[in-house]
Amino acid sequence: MADNATQASISDDLSNAPTKSKRILDWVKGVAELTKPDRIYWVDGSAEENDRLTQEMVDSGTLIRLNDEKFPNSFAAFSDPADVARVESRTFICSEDEKDSGFTNNWMAPAEMMENLNRVFDGSMRGRTMYVIPFVMGHLDAEDPKFGIEITDSPYVVASMRIMAKIGSDVLAKIDETDAFFVPAIHSVGYPLAEGQEDVPWPCNDEKWIVHFPEDRSIWSYGSGYGGNALLGKKAYALRIASVMAQDEGWLAEHMLILKLISPEGKAYHIAGAFPSACGKTNLALLDPTIEGWKAETLGDDINWMRFGKDGELRGVNPEYGLFGVAPGTGWSTNPNAMRAIEKGNSIFTNVALTEDGGVWWEGMTDEVPAKLTDWRGNEWTPESDTPAAHPNSRFCTPIDQLDMLAEEYYDPQGVKIDAILFGGRRKTTIPLVTQSRDWQHGIFFGSTLSSETTAAAEGAVGNVRRDPMAMLPFIGYNAGDYLNHWDTVTKDHGEANLPKIFLVNWFRRTADGGFAWPGFGDNSRVLKWAVERIEGTADANETAVGFVPTYESMDLTGLDMTEEQFAEAIAVDKDEWLAEIEKIKVWYDNFGEELPASMAQQFEELKNRVNAL
Numbered sequence: 001m002a003d004n005a006t007q008a009s010i011s012d013d014l015s016n017a018p019t020k021s022k023r024i025l026d027w028v029k030g031v032a033e034l035t036k037p038d039r040i041y042w043v044d045g046s047a048e049e050n051d052r053l054t055q056e057m058v059d060s061g062t063l064i065r066l067n068d069e070k071f072p073n074s075f076a077a078f079s080d081p082a083d084v085a086r087v088e089s090r091t092f093i094c095s096e097d098e099k100d101s102g103f104t105n106n107w108m109a110p111a112e113m114m115e116n117l118n119r120v121f122d123g124s125m126r127g128r129t130m131y132v133i134p135f136v137m138g139h140l141d142a143e144d145p146k147f148g149i150e151i152t153d154s155p156y157v158v159a160s161m162r163i164m165a166k167i168g169s170d171v172l173a174k175i176d177e178t179d180a181f182f183v184p185a186i187h188s189v190g191y192p193l194a195e196g197q198e199d200v201p202w203p204c205n206d207e208k209w210i211v212h213f214p215e216d217r218s219i220w221s222y223g224s225g226y227g228g229n230a231l232l233g234k235k236a237y238a239l240r241i242a243s244v245m246a247q248d249e250g251w252l253a254e255h256m257l258i259l260k261l262i263s264p265e266g267k268a269y270h271i272a273g274a275f276p277s278a279c280g281k282t283n284l285a286l287l288d289p290t291i292e293g294w295k296a297e298t299l300g301d302d303i304n305w306m307r308f309g310k311d312g313e314l315r316g317v318n319p320e321y322g323l324f325g326v327a328p329g330t331g332w333s334t335n336p337n338a339m340r341a342i343e344k345g346n347s348i349f350t351n352v353a354l355t356e357d358g359g360v361w362w363e364g365m366t367d368e369v370p371a372k373l374t375d376w377r378g379n380e381w382t383p384e385s386d387t388p389a390a391h392p393n394s395r396f397c398t399p400i401d402q403l404d405m406l407a408e409e410y411y412d413p414q415g416v417k418i419d420a421i422l423f424g425g426r427r428k429t430t431i432p433l434v435t436q437s438r439d440w441q442h443g444i445f446f447g448s449t450l451s452s453e454t455t456a457a458a459e460g461a462v463g464n465v466r467r468d469p470m471a472m473l474p475f476i477g478y479n480a481g482d483y484l485n486h487w488d489t490v491t492k493d494h495g496e497a498n499l500p501k502i503f504l505v506n507w508f509r510r511t512a513d514g515g516f517a518w519p520g521f522g523d524n525s526r527v528l529k530w531a532v533e534r535i536e537g538t539a540d541a542n543e544t545a546v547g548f549v550p551t552y553e554s555m556d557l558t559g560l561d562m563t564e565e566q567f568a569e570a571i572a573v574d575k576d577e578w579l580a581e582i583e584k585i586k587v588w589y590d591n592f593g594e595e596l597p598a599s600m601a602q603q604f605e606e607l608k609n610r611v612n613a614l
């Protein structure tokens, strides 16, 4: 399109915008002047619009429509093989002062970063449509709704954001009506099209920038179309920017699932759990308890915004509308609830394998492995192939209300009272199956020293132990020392009685012969039962140097073939392992320097003394 004609069409798109807000129009206009798209499209969020956009993506080869009988209204997408996960090395927190970003984040001075961004975004949307997506994280009728507007040149992002957040006309109307603050979030895949140039199914750029400006609460993302890099309501807003808002406003934005566990007597407990990416949040959130009479319902599988209620209790809300779950390992035997939700359709799968009858498959979905598949790279695949059929970080993106087990409190803007918090990671050794903290401070210590072997959810080597405080290492939008301090100060005045009990869990410990020490998945309900019985004061525990672990008798192992010796292996506290762990914690804590809260330094000293006395 000639430049004059493009400009005319852009000004039409602006004058026909569904908002009269000068603030929004000026911003959108400015982004269009920089990125130079062919047109601007205002996303209304309707089903008709989604049908149109997904059909366009089918026609252009970005999406494959799945067999409608097996997966209605569902699509598969395949990313560029170099764009398969969050890119932590290219993720920045650009505070004015470097100190406010801290050692866990990449930093660049805002002015210098803006020079970069102005360079890469200049003309980055040429030949494309610029979509404007108004969205809200959490409830539209919350007391203080958290709005955002994402500008993107990726229709895949529009369709995925529609699943993950509440988007469209109602949201824009509410922003207008209340003149509300919104987080401006700008995303470009960084693949402009020259006149006549043909597009590729998954446009992206080798150069990537995932940038957050905490002071003005804005987000710029360039070069990737994938997951947390591109769906900016999720990790970028609901964790990185929200953690900064939470620090200012006195609440907590956390990387946690929220589960409602109901006892045989009908008493409900709400359990939050912070596990690093690909360490079991979605699976626990969709738990199918294996113990008689206990039931579970889901509130959230990834993000938990916690505020203090009027009676001083800590309440949690899930700000998302969809599940963005790791596909491999999600199957009929491990997670039937996810499978039932997925089968209802309305989903986008990314980097899974395709079956011959127009369905999808991934490792662990069914016990039987299909004889022939098309793998995530588009190659023919058989069980003899030596690469996985689905990428290890392949994902299903599915509306959360398709879960049969969704708790009714999911719809309550006040959220639920959190009774327990679990911190968990993936550790082959050292960390017992479950440990209750000695008190609230000791629980924060659990979180601050949380560690896990790295997974495929982020680029880089898999399997190295790294510290991941509160499972927030890649998501704390400010100085990590200030973040630990915020956990401490924001909860200080509320008293142990109002605060949740804290537990450290490890579903991934290995036995001497290399197998898992604990069966995991639905059997994790046994650990949750023990935890709520600890809250009620009815379950026994042994006090160890690292906290309270269950006695063999106190853990309900009915129906499990687990001897006392095997259980002892799962909960063992080994002096040599802990001496080594203490050394590693020291190295980790040294990073904080002056910023380490005194209370955590003290917890560390106390742990050291207890372990040395073993």
Ligand SMILES: Nc1nc2c(ncn2[C@@H]2O[C@H](COP(=O)(O)OP(=O)(O)OP(=O)(O)O)[C@@H](O)[C@H]2O)c(=O)[nH]1
Pocket (backbone or CB within 6 Å): 275, 276, 277, 278, 279, 280, 281, 282, 283, 284, 301, 302, 324, 325, 326, 328, 329, 330, 334, 457, 507, 508, 516, 519, 520, 521, 524
């Ligand atoms: N052995 C074992 N594996 C588990 C258990 N729970 C989850 N997993 C596996 O861990 C992987 C990731 O699980 P998810 O529940 O998707 O992890 P997540 O924390 O939601 O991941 P993100 O969405 O990246 O934040 C899958 O391959 C699961 O099969 C468990 O209890 N035991």
Ligand SMILES: O=C([O-])CC(=O)C(=O)O
Pocket (backbone or CB within 6 Å): 085, 086, 226, 227, 228, 229, 234, 235, 276, 277, 278, 302, 324, 457, 458
């Ligand atoms: O953000 C993503 O791409 C997916 C996700 O949930 C995570 O990595 O924790």
Ligand SMILES: [Mn+2]
Pocket (backbone or CB within 6 Å): 278, 281, 282, 301, 302, 324, 325, 326
């Ligand atoms: Mn998940």
